[in-house]
Amino acid sequence: MILHGGGRLTRDVDLYSENFRATHERLVAAGFNWDARRREHLIDGVPIHLVGPDSLGGPPLRVSTLRA
Numbered sequence: 001m002i003l004h005g006g007g008r009l010t011r012d013v014d015l016y017s018e019n020f021r022a023t024h025e026r027l028v029a030a031g032f033n034w035d036a037r038r039r040e041h042l043i044d045g046v047p048i049h050l051v052g053p054d055s056l057g058g059p060p061l062r063v064s065t066l067r068a
Contacts, residue, residue, distance in 0.1 A: 014049050
């Protein structure tokens with residue numbers, strides 16, 4: 001949040017995806033755990049939530065791409 005000018009910290013990561021199934025499969029293959037009850041992925045105790053254009057009211061205005 002702070003890197004993008006936001007003023008609050010969160011304890012989760014929102015990951016934009018247009019294809020939740022493909023993103024889910026890639027996250028699981030990379031070692032992220034899936035918590036079906038909470039409908040979130042976890043890595044090192046950090047929840048990862050997938051968000052799409054419908055939950056944002058359209059595509060995001062700005063996207064940061066992270067690569068390992």
